[in-house]
Amino acid sequence: MNLGVTAAAAAFKEAILVFTPAACSQFGLQTSSEEEPTFDLRRAAERVKLRGSCLLFTSRKLDKVRERRKAAKRTMFPFMFLLLLVQHVLLSSTHEAVISPQDPVLYIGSSLTATCTLSPELGLHASTLYWTLNGISVSSSAYSVLSPDTLSITLQNLNGSQQQSGDNLVCHGADGHVLAGSCLYVGRPPEKPVNLTCWSHNTKDLSCKWSPGGLGETHIQTKYTLKYKLRWYGREKECEVYNTGKQRYSCYIPRNLALFTPYEIWVEAANQLGSATSDITTLDILDVVTTDPPANVQVSRVGDLEDQLTVRWASPPELKDILFQAKYQIRYRLEDSTEWKVVDDVGNQTSCRLAGLQPGTVYFVQVRCNPVGIYGSRKPGIWSDWSHPAAASTPSSERLQSGSCDPKPGEQNSTLRRELKQFFGWVRKHASGCSGMSIKLYDQWRVWLQKSHKTRNQILQDDNS
Amino acid sequence: MQRSRVRPHPAALCCMSFPLSLTPFMSSALTYLGPPFNEKDFSPPRPNSTALSLPSAATRLELWHGLENQARLAQNQKAYSVLLAAVRELARSTLCPALKTSLLHFCTGLDGLLGSISALMTTLGYALPPPSANMEMRPTMNDFAKKVEGFWILRELQSWLWRSAKDFNRLKKRLRG
Numbered sequence: 256m257n258l259g260v261t262a263a264a265a266a267f268k269e270a271i272l273v274f275t276p277a278a279c280s281q282f283g284l285q286t287s288s289e290e291e292p293t294f295d296l297r298r299a300a301e302r303v304k305l306r307g308s309c310l311l312f313t314s315r316k317l318d319k320v321r322e323r324r325k326a327a328k329r330t331m332f333p334f335m336f337l338l339l340l341v342q343h344v345l346l347s348s349t350h351e352a353v354i355s356p357q358d359p360v361l362y363i364g365s366s367l368t369a370t371c372t373l374s375p376e377l378g379l380h381a382s383t384l385y386w387t388l389n390g391i392s393v394s395s396s397a398y399s400v401l402s403p404d405t406l407s408i409t410l411q412n413l414n415g416s417q418q419q420s421g422d423n424l425v426c427h428g429a430d431g432h433v434l435a436g437s438c439l440y441v442g443r444p445p446e447k448p449v450n451l452t453c454w455s456h457n458t459k460d461l462s463c464k465w466s467p468g469g470l471g472e473t474h475i476q477t478k479y480t481l482k483y484k485l486r487w488y489g490r491e492k493e494c495e496v497y498n499t500g501k502q503r504y505s506c507y508i509p510r511n512l513a514l515f516t517p518y519e520i521w522v523e524a525a526n527q528l529g530s531a532t533s534d535i536t537t538l539d540i541l542d543v544v545t546t547d548p549p550a551n552v553q554v555s556r557v558g559d560l561e562d563q564l565t566v567r568w569a570s571p572p573e574l575k576d577i578l579f580q581a582k583y584q585i586r587y588r589l590e591d592s593t594e595w596k597v598v599d600d601v602g603n604q605t606s607c608r609l610a611g612l613q614p615g616t617v618y619f620v621q622v623r624c625n626p627v628g629i630y631g632s633r634k635p636g637i638w639s640d641w642s643h644p645a646a647a648s649t650p651s652s653e654r655l656q657s658g659s660c661d662p663k664p665g666e667q668n669s670t671l672r673r674e675l676k677q678f679f680g681w682v683r684k685h686a687s688g689c690s691g692m693s694i695k696l697y698d699q700w701r702v703w704l705q706k707s708h709k710t711r712n713q714i715l716q717d718d719n720s
Numbered sequence: 721m722q723r724s725r726v727r728p729h730p731a732a733l734c735c736m737s738f739p740l741s742l743t744p745f746m747s748s749a750l751t752y753l754g755p756p757f758n759e760k761d762f763s764p765p766r767p768n769s770t771a772l773s774l775p776s777a778a779t780r781l782e783l784w785h786g787l788e789n790q791a792r793l794a795q796n797q798k799a800y801s802v803l804l805a806a807v808r809e810l811a812r813s814t815l816c817p818a819l820k821t822s823l824l825h826f827c828t829g830l831d832g833l834l835g836s837i838s839a840l841m842t843t844l845g846y847a848l849p850p851p852s853a854n855m856e857m858r859p860t861m862n863d864f865a866k867k868v869e870g871f872w873i874l875r876e877l878q879s880w881l882w883r884s885a886k887d888f889n890r891l892k893k894r895l896r897g
Contacts, residue, residue, distance in 0.1 A: 351765070354864075357862040357863075358862050358863040389755045389756070390754075390755030390756035390759055391755070417754060417755075418751070418752060418753075418754040419815045420752055420754055420814075420815060420816075420863075420867065421754070422754065423755065423756065423757070423864065423867070424864075425756065425864075433764040433765060433868075436764075436862075436864030436865070436867070437862060437863075438863035438864050
């Protein structure tokens, strides 16, 4: 076969081919700096052996040349030779060797004996072969030559598969080329999923999340199915929308949920080594309702009082049609502090006064909401996310200002803030183009500044430690 | 043979400025296949399968230069038809959700490219090749063989993307001139 290739190659000594860089690297050739790299057919032919594609295109393209240039009869013989070569190469390249077992699924820690059986046309002996697992050669002490055309390997105490697509067990010829491969799937059966938690957004939908049980990682493809049914009747249904957002083990049921009757919900985990089912969770949609955070949170001063601020907000709009009473919670902190103070007994009002604050200081405030008493339910709902932070500063103390020469940072900010507020008011009145400006924007900017400042400090701290 | 004098629609010409790039997910695809597929000089034997029945991107220089517009476009059209089906199948069988999404997203791009090529061919008055008879019986392949096929599909895709950029530049020059 090699002789034939050399003969054909000699006939096309003059031929120049254009290869793409990718194809060039495949043949281990460097591309030149020119746009269309070229190289000699002979070098390509030497490397061909099992690369049917090279010969394929060569004969095809040259066939086209033949059609165009009618005086090409003298090139007929090498063409025929090449075509025969191509057929021969193709037939033998599809089944050079076979590995058994193909694509087995195994338990972690188990052993595997695999065999690589050569086709007789190759003319190779089993003793010249070697194995690799995930690209790493396996020591020949694990090999055993069963016959002139069969080499076996025994792998002990297998670890969990390195990638989800399976571990690559490959049988190679002496010069390294790939004869055959098999994908190993080594893992463990799933354990009972745990911590199944569900919540409903405005009674319209249901989201659930869970955690895989036991050691968590099964190393092989494991399918989780969330199922649910109405407790006392109804067919079992399956959730369809998995892993929305960043939650890995979660599912979302967007519609057609019944109220006033409990649901039974559970998760089934299954893979090729086994399956497991979580405990059943029973819940009523109305008991696990959450909603959007309150809108339009605003913080403002209470006249000249230096230790108080008023917080106002609007109830979340979507729950107006669900007849509920909301419960609110406020938290606030100093601008440069990480500790939040929580005000719990806000009840269902939409405003609250914070007292006992430091004068001349900027505070960040957030509010969240919990729907209670939906359609008469007595259970507490689920707290919403915290609203976007709002900020305001308390008036500064007169005494302090007269005593010191350098204004304290808090005071400086509140003076600046007051001036900015006046500025924005003026801008709104007189400059029609800046309608979006408001003191609210300034407050949001202060919050953002604080966050990014903190992040920067954190990074610096981490660098120094 | 009457050469078409119709100026192609400017939109068709601008589709030829190639937004597709394989680099974002090439390395994650190879990582997904696992070593030795993601090793530098790895080159398994190329399988003889339907998925790889596309025209090769590699061609002789003078042949490439001399390609008529219709033949040039037809080769691209045929190649990307086969590649689109092959990459779709690759995406379908990928277990890693993030990679699956990237591949499917890429297929959308390929589909758009194929549509633009076909539209350009129609505008220039070239007949579109009939859609090839769908998939002859696929020989059953084991998972490793499927990985090798996937590997080669990505290789071919890379070659064709590289070649098509040159093809479209050439087309632009010839159509404007």
